[in-house]
Amino acid sequence: MESFKALQDSISAALVSTTRSATQLSGADLEFQRSFDPALGAALDAQNARLLQLAQRLVANAAASSDAVGPKLPDVEAIDGNWRGVVDVIDSLLEKADTSLDEYSGVVKRIVPGAGQVAAAPKPRFANTPKTLPKPQLLFEHAPNNHESGGFRPLLTSKPHAKVPLEECLKTFRDKDDQEQYPHPYQTEIDTYEYPPSMHEEVDPQPPTPLEASTATFVDTPEELALMLAELKTAKEIAIDLEHHDNRTYIGIVSLMQISTRERDWIVDTLKPWRRKLECLNEVFADPNILKVLHGSYMDIVWLQRDLGLYIVGLFDTYHAARSLGYPGGSLAFLLEKFVKFKAQKQYQMADWRIRPLSEELFNYARADTHFLLYIFDNMRNELIEKSDFTNPEKNKLRDVLLKSRDTALQRYEHPVYDTELGLGSAGWYRMVSRTPVQYTPQQFAVFRAVHKWRDDVAREEDESTIFIMPHHAIFSIARSMPEDKAALFNAVQHVSHFLRVRGDDLIKVIHDAKSVGDDAPDLNQTLQKISDLRFAEKEQSRSLTTATADQNSAPALQIAPFIPSLDTPPLRAPTSGFWGSLWGKEASQQKRLMSTLDVNLAVPLPPLTAEIFADPSSLAETPKTEQAKPTFVPKDERPKEDERSDIFIVKQLGGKRKRGQADVGGEASAPLADQADHIMLDHSEDEKATRRAEKEHRKKEAKLRKQQRRKSQPSDQPPDDGEVLDYGDGGAEDEQPFDYASAPSVLRAQEATRDREKGSGKKKKDKKKPQGFNPYAKLTDAPRGLPRANKETAGRSKTFSS
Numbered sequence: 001m002e003s004f005k006a007l008q009d010s011i012s013a014a015l016v017s018t019t020r021s022a023t024q025l026s027g028a029d030l031e032f033q034r035s036f037d038p039a040l041g042a043a044l045d046a047q048n049a050r051l052l053q054l055a056q057r058l059v060a061n062a063a064a065s066s067d068a069v070g071p072k073l074p075d076v077e078a079i080d081g082n083w084r085g086v087v088d089v090i091d092s093l094l095e096k097a098d099t100s101l102d103e104y105s106g107v108v109k110r111i112v113p114g115a116g117q118v119a120a121a122p123k124p125r126f127a128n129t130p131k132t133l134p135k136p137q138l139l140f141e142h143a144p145n146n147h148e149s150g151g152f153r154p155l156l157t158s159k160p161h162a163k164v165p166l167e168e169c170l171k172t173f174r175d176k177d178d179q180e181q182y183p184h185p186y187q188t189e190i191d192t193y194e195y196p197p198s199m200h201e202e203v204d205p206q207p208p209t210p211l212e213a214s215t216a217t218f219v220d221t222p223e224e225l226a227l228m229l230a231e232l233k234t235a236k237e238i239a240i241d242l243e244h245h246d247n248r249t250y251i252g253i254v255s256l257m258q259i260s261t262r263e264r265d266w267i268v269d270t271l272k273p274w275r276r277k278l279e280c281l282n283e284v285f286a287d288p289n290i291l292k293v294l295h296g297s298y299m300d301i302v303w304l305q306r307d308l309g310l311y312i313v314g315l316f317d318t319y320h321a322a323r324s325l326g327y328p329g330g331s332l333a334f335l336l337e338k339f340v341k342f343k344a345q346k347q348y349q350m351a352d353w354r355i356r357p358l359s360e361e362l363f364n365y366a367r368a369d370t371h372f373l374l375y376i377f378d379n380m381r382n383e384l385i386e387k388s389d390f391t392n393p394e395k396n397k398l399r400d401v402l403l404k405s406r407d408t409a410l411q412r413y414e415h416p417v418y419d420t421e422l423g424l425g426s427a428g429w430y431r432m433v434s435r436t437p438v439q440y441t442p443q444q445f446a447v448f449r450a451v452h453k454w455r456d457d458v459a460r461e462e463d464e465s466t467i468f469i470m471p472h473h474a475i476f477s478i479a480r481s482m483p484e485d486k487a488a489l490f491n492a493v494q495h496v497s498h499f500l501r502v503r504g505d506d507l508i509k510v511i512h513d514a515k516s517v518g519d520d521a522p523d524l525n526q527t528l529q530k531i532s533d534l535r536f537a538e539k540e541q542s543r544s545l546t547t548a549t550a551d552q553n554s555a556p557a558l559q560i561a562p563f564i565p566s567l568d569t570p571p572l573r574a575p576t577s578g579f580w581g582s583l584w585g586k587e588a589s590q591q592k593r594l595m596s597t598l599d600v601n602l603a604v605p606l607p608p609l610t611a612e613i614f615a616d617p618s619s620l621a622e623t624p625k626t627e628q629a630k631p632t633f634v635p636k637d638e639r640p641k642e643d644e645r646s647d648i649f650i651v652k653q654l655g656g657k658r659k660r661g662q663a664d665v666g667g668e669a670s671a672p673l674a675d676q677a678d679h680i681m682l683d684h685s686e687d688e689k690a691t692r693r694a695e696k697e698h699r700k701k702e703a704k705l706r707k708q709q710r711r712k713s714q715p716s717d718q719p720p721d722d723g724e725v726l727d728y729g730d731g732g733a734e735d736e737q738p739f740d741y742a743s744a745p746s747v748l749r750a751q752e753a754t755r756d757r758e759k760g761s762g763k764k765k766k767d768k769k770k771p772q773g774f775n776p777y778a779k780l781t782d783a784p785r786g787l788p789r790a791n792k793e794t795a796g797r798s799k800t801f802s803s
Contacts, residue, residue, distance in 0.1 A: 136271040137249060140275065142276055146460040146461075149417060151180050153182055154169070154185050155276070156185055156311075158279075158282075159282075160287075161283075163189050166185065169187075170185075176541075181414070183412075189288070191406075199381065199402075203378060206262060206378060207375060211364070211367065217265070218267045218358075228259070228266050231261070235261040235262070238259060239294070239370040240259055240294050240300070240312075241373070242304070243353040244303055244353070247465050248464060253271070255271055256269065258370040271354060271356070279309045282309075286311055293377045301315075301408060302411055313409070318373070321401045324401050325384065325387065339379050342372060344369075345365055384398040384401060418453070427456055433524070433528070436476065442522065443521060444479050445522070446514040446521035447515060449514070451511065455470050462499060471495065484508075490504070
């Protein structure tokens, strides 16, 4: 504590003195002093060079583990050109120093793991870890060959638990690309495998032994391998997991294997020169009486075949179970947290698993991947059984998981073949271009493909990953700039690897050769369109083949004739969006909904909406229409009287009410309008209409006279009564009076209108309050108040440096 305090005081004093000196120097006229005294100019240049070198070393050390790149030479122009990167590095350093000082002073506390968390706290670096590790693949008895082509021949020397002999499984066949391939040696055994009956029965989950109360056996000798194999043969379920390394090798290597039973854990070293002897584990892995539980085993199945010659029969993948059950997460860390309350330290997932001996952190992390997996399997199996309907295949979640696990176990490894023209496959360039919205000229596209091919060749030759040779963004930068020499090449790449620095001349020659092709090189968009056409043709071919052989068992040696793509394949970019499906696929004339013709006036309620109204016009055209009864004309003399008819209703005036005194004849007049007939019959003669109009005018004049007399007899201190309802004969005595817009209060100038009306009527205001008119914004005050204004930073020292 005291030593740190002294160090802090000395650094603060040095910074204060340096800042004062820099301030004094900035206030002096250095250019005048330099011209006045040449010796002073030389001394200033020497100090500038020294300060630039110090800044260069500080920035380089600070940016060692980041993407920031310092200036190449200690020059003022280089500092100015890379000033933004220098500022980023300094900001990062200041933030780290600020955080560290806050933790030291107690303002911010470190996050301490809970008492129930078993996993060890992550450490920034592993103890005794060398910066460079020797490649273990150089010591293998069977070194990997990165230049192999054709089909991958299985590594099996024997086939335990076989239903088909190994010799029959090594017969090749031709794939869709007319390439020779080897079939899956355990395809028959996996296809005919039947899961044990216990899989469909709920059982009580067996809790695992606490991690701190158990230990794992590290298997790194043939003798320990034999002991482990003998004990695994007695188990009913085992859990398996792999740790893979792919940074310093082209195709990758399995670095570690974890195996667990209900009682014990093993950590198998798969980097030993005799690693091919692990093939004996097929006696357990291919045993149909032992269930194998893995999580996310898609790549594990391929890696086991490629490196160790191991195949799994009877797989249960907990990843497919998590997806079938609808869990919000599908990772193993999520399952550990859900079922065991164990938080895995996933920062070790990307560790270098070639390290030997394994550190304690890596060892415990590897154990946890399989130690709890069988307990998780018990819980997920019970939940799948509970949520499955075994009588309905579509609702049988357990069956769905088992089928997906079986398909995963049938995956085959194939050698990565480089496709120069189209860039397809795991090693091609198509995946990079399809995920990046780049637009290249034909010359730039030619450079891109040539650089990508050069990187793949070097990675195969040196047995390194392509990313280690050159990152993806460097290829895009080189193709965009097309450098002419090594200096321009290194400036475009920035992060120059050892292999790129050594082989820089070769890459420049490759770039020049690609640029010499010029405009004759293929276009990027045309090439992508060609790939899209080929993929569409493959889908059509597979669809037709599936339809033709739906009832037949497909043989692995089936030969398929080459498919010629048709000219009507869809373009790479559709002219219209297909997001809405076929909704906007029709013409505008066909998009209009067909509305049936109604025989009833709009004043009558519409009939109930049916599916016929919204149906497709084409479908309605095919459906024969039912014949509707045509209205017949009845002479006036033969018609019954209105009192005896039940098929007549009167269309009343809009806004009017029901007539008073209208008697319901036989209950028919009170029925809803929707239940009445669809015919409106207005049977009135011209004389009757004229008589009714005269009566209506007479009643209107009488009502007006009564209203004027009532106003004259009403006292002046009472407000006028305008609420009388006039009976005009069409709507009854209950008809409402039309709205008087002239006497209505003003909305915009409500107070002035009220004051003018009172002044004109001679009334005096009794209250002192001003009359309140209509306020259209009154309800806006009821809205909730917003958040308070955030406090802004004020000038001065921060919390960190408070004394």
